[in-house]
Amino acid sequence: MALAQAGYEKATLWVMEANVRARRFYESNGWHSDGSVKQDETRGFVLTEIRYRRVVN
Template sequence: MIRVRRAVPRDAAALTAVQTASWRAAFRGLMPDGYLAHLNTAAVVAALAEAGYAEATAWVFERDARARSFYRGQGWSEDGARDGSGDGFDLTIVRHRRPLPAR
């Protein structure tokens, strides 16, 4: 059974990751790849820092080398956490972390 609840501030990074990933998938080929690659990441990091968060996390598909490289280039690092598997296919995601500037 899936339980749906209202989002709370600590959900901001996860919601942003879902929105960003869905835009990248839905608009690939319709919008420039460079635009999609940099979509909202800096704004989200700034908003989380402004809200008082000390760290941000993002989950990325393990097999998505381009996304993982992008996050590494933006100062994120993988922390070793992994999750997920599909019904006979690989859905493994890896967690990335990034410290946020103190405000």
């Protein structure tokens, strides 16, 4: 993984809570939700995102 070659030990990403397909993809590739959630209301409606993390190999 390019991140490991650059010296990173961990990676973080945010994914939309409602995007079940993307969440399954990340989970099947070693990403895990760490329980952190944020909500974005800047567009006039609530978008909920879940933080995923994984160790970089």
